[in-house]
Amino acid sequence: MAETRTSQHSDEILLDMRGISKSYPGVQALEDADFSVRRGEIHGLVGKNGAGKSTLMGVLMGIREADSGTIAIEGETLRHASPQTMLDAGISYVPQHINLLNTLTVAENILVGNLPKNRFGLVDWKAVNEDSQARLSRLGLKLDVRQLVEGLSVAERTMLAIAKALFNNARLIILDEPTAALTRVDIDLLFSFVRAQQQQGVAFIYISHHLEEVFEICDRVTVMRDGRIVGTRAIDEIDVPGLVHMMVGGGVKEYERDSTAGREVVFEASNLSRRGAYEDVNFALRQGEVVGISGLQGSGVDELAQGLFGLERLGVGEVYVGGDAYRPDSPKAAFEAGVAYLPQDRHRYGLIQLRSVRENVTYSVLDRLVGRLGVLLRKDEHELTEEYIDKLGIVTPGPEQRTLLLSGGNQQKVVFAKLAATQPTVLILHEPTQGVDVQAKVDIFNIINDLSTQGVATMIISSEVRELIGLCDRIFVMCGGRITREFSRAADDMKPEDILLAIEGGPLDADA
Amino acid sequence: MKRAEPNRLVSLMVDNLIWLFVIGAFIAFSLLSDRFLSPYNLGNILLRSAAFGMLVLSQAYTFITGNFDLSVESTLGLAAMFAALMLVTTEAGGLGWQLHPLLVILLMLVLGGFIGLFNGVLITKVGVNNLLVTIAMLFVLRGATYGISPGTSISFFPKEFTWLGGGTLARIVTDNGNFVLSVAGIFVILAFLVGHIHTRYTQFGRNMYAVGADADAARAAGINVDRVVIIVYIIAGVCAAFAGLLQAGRLNAATPTMGANLIFAVHGAAIIGGMSIYGGRGNIIGAFGGVLLWSILDTGLNIMGVSPFWIDVSRGLLLLFAVLLDALRVRYQHNVQVRLALADTTVGLDDKDQDYG
């Protein structure tokens, strides 16, 4: 798996970050981190969500100020780190969602703000196109510069963004999850472009959850965990299990609950397939059971979750809820069938931030709260809201508080309250602990436990494997659109290393 | 690798929809009425919508940056009224200053520029919503126009002034009547040409597009977004003031209602000309097509003896049709992208249901 490659990088240190620490109120985001990148190398940076990768990169880009530590570029220590000084020092960032001028041509995007002029001071479009085409071909990038950027594929946009950075004399480019939305063909295209630039002496920091790709493209890899650097390894000195071990560490389980699974199967799917997303998905959840599903972006797990709630097409195959055929064509139908869904993107799908806690809690159950002529029953509404504020421990000045003023954890609890109020048979949770603090996490685990004690079958889609192990009776792993492995508490095989390996597409289990 | 390659002919037609409309309307009216193609009429098409054209130009500028300025119709009225007051004698309703027409024209353009500056500063620096600021300005300026007007219309302008809006450059005599090359028509064509060169061939013009395409990305590229927007509003104000001078010159009169309620028709012309209220799209030449289409409809229906009141109806229906086509185009492109994305995958081939609508 770990292929050895000769690459052109020298041993000269380009970037040297020493003793970087950064704390936020209540969180030590970075602790004494040392991180260095050599000239002309592709350096992988891996770690779970919240391991401190983005904080470290924020410090490097000058967006965040470190509490202590130094940054040196080519041996020269930077006194002051602002976004501009970092850009001037040749450090560029290519985000996952790239900001380009979509309605304009590739050529204009490359030369924006400084277009070549003829002797009358007018823009010379021939020169614009030729100049930009020449620049691109110097980088070996084949793009029609007359094309509008909105017509480019994601891979082409990423390459264009990298090219733009290079034209601005970038020496070190940070790639943040560049392959998340790419097909294999596009990934190959992108990688060969990145390698070509590497040959020219450009260094890359490659942030990714896809460990396979890290092994494919990186020369060295640094692992972060809980705000610390665990270690840096040359890529041929380590393999995927070794890397996974570094990422997971040997810490104790954070939370553990006892199984509340009953006998009766309440949520069942057979041969579920959707073109381009997943295929042949089968599962059966029993009453009160908690089942985790984990998979990388692109494994089909996100589409499955949204499809099961009617936010996207579900494809072909059969699903049953409580024995009845279930085919949601809208979230409304899903709620009515007893399926509730906690979306991953809380701000986009979960919460209506401008509105109050009371309104958010009761949105999905308004049908039950109306009296004659569609008039809402105020008293019932208030009682329901107070009940859930109480039950879930939502910290708010009152039910009329706008939810946008609540903390992340409390916002998530409001969304939970909205779902719980529908008294679902099946609860689908998509990354329920993302962006919430430690205390709120424990609260949320308790809520999940309470609900499953009452018989709700819960499906948790999460990349937080350790949390899943503490919560779930079984864990499915999805890879390439299929459920490739099943781990269970009963079989006592829920080992974080094994699960992470399976997520990365590791050895297939024969009986999966 | 495979590229999204939507039918080239289709996309070419969609991109130049306005010219299809213009040519179609032109041919239709030529067939429907023999008087439409007369030299007199052709010369008239642009003259009649000269002021309208300048307003469309002003909106084309603001649209490119993703803004709009509803107040231009009132700027038109104010500039016309103010100019009239300064030009004519007290007997004719003016202030009796009888300033030199050239000075008046210059003053009015400066006035328009100041109005634009005010709008632009409020929008960029104070952060007031652009729709509301310009609505408020629309009231203020219209009110001021009424306020300074003597209550009646003002006329009897000096010849030098009316030359601009109503003058004739050349007259070509034919058997069918005279083809009149009007000053105003030439000015409008010139203004659009200059506008085209400015937005297409200067750094500032391209910065306008960058701001409209993505203000954040433009900022990241070192463009001073606020400055661009303010200047664009100033240009819009100057165009609107110029429109007022053209209108007053053509009618040889200024009334306080001049330009009132024109703004939505102006927006319609710019939009059907391919401009987008979201910025970064369309071009000045297309906007000129919008002006042409509007005035062809105007003249054509007029010649055919259709009640002028049907003109607005036809404009509105055309605009609706254009938006519908645009919505269909977006959907079509979307489907092409989905199909391409799916073509690469082998996952879930069981699902034959390919309805992406």
Add this chain to the structure above:
Amino acid sequence: MQMPNRHDLLEFLSRHFIWVVLVFTVVVFGLTINGYLGIANIANILITGSVLGVMVIGQSLCLMARKLDLSAEGTVSLVAVVAAWLMLPYRETDLAQAGGLGVELDPLIVIPLILALGAVIGFANGFMIMKLNMNFFIVTLAMQLVLRGLALAISEGAIMPGTPAAFNWLGGGRVAGIPVSVLATVGLYLVFGFVMSRMQFGRKVYAVGANEDAARASGFSPARTVILVYTASGFLAALAGWMLLGRLETSVPNLGIGLTLNVVAAAVIGGVSLKGGEGSIIGAFAGVLFLAMVNNALNLMNVDPLWVNAVRGLIILVALIIDAQKSRYRGPGGSSTPTRTVAGDNGRSGSRDARHPERLQTPAAE
């Protein structure tokens, strides 16, 4: 837990800013203008404010759903012309005066007819916007051109005087000395205030306006809600047209022209946000009162009527600048980033889809 403090007080004041302004206005005008608070004058304020008031309700609904209805004034024109056309006897059109179609329908038939016409126009707007994915700004703009054109074409640009008394009752009649139009407007505000704050429909409108995706995920159908909103807006515009025609007793071409801008201004001054999901019907009412009172005061102060528009515009401008400071104070967590919001995201769909291909899959039909 948050303690009540200066911040909360400011938040409270900024939320109810319009009421503070309103009280201030009443006190100032009441003290400085003789007879301002007299019964006759108050009635006058309310009568002139009633047509505006009815239209503000419809526009507020649209704004709360993060949309805009530029076609409402066109609906006013069209229904007024259609009503007069259907009710008045036929006569040759001379210079500036026209007669009806000649069918001379009874007002009791005409009234439901024009109200239905307004509702159908609104429905058409909503349908095009939500089902055909056409941009709301342009759709209602084009609709406005169509409707106004139709109104002018039917009336041939001429006035049609002498609508029947039964028809004029809403606009000009009185019950126990109180103008019917005022009663009707207040009644409508009560009804819609109740609908928006206490009924399921109102809750959905706010949800859709604040966050359409989350509203869908909460089990609502944004399309149905928005179409209903536009239908209501069209219906209310038709009602306003009826009221206005009844007051004037004469169908005038271009009736209601320029009203839209006043209506939007009143709603926004009353605290209805252009960004959707916020504001209340009662606040919008305050906005209407404010505009009506200012108009009236300018009249009484013998401000040259020609300048009234200018002063009103300035007052709106000042209110907007203060409002912009308010949202700046609230900061990024608050409700606003300025500019470019009216247009919404509707028309961006092309580039948005391209930017997030992982979201290419359309959600299942609402």
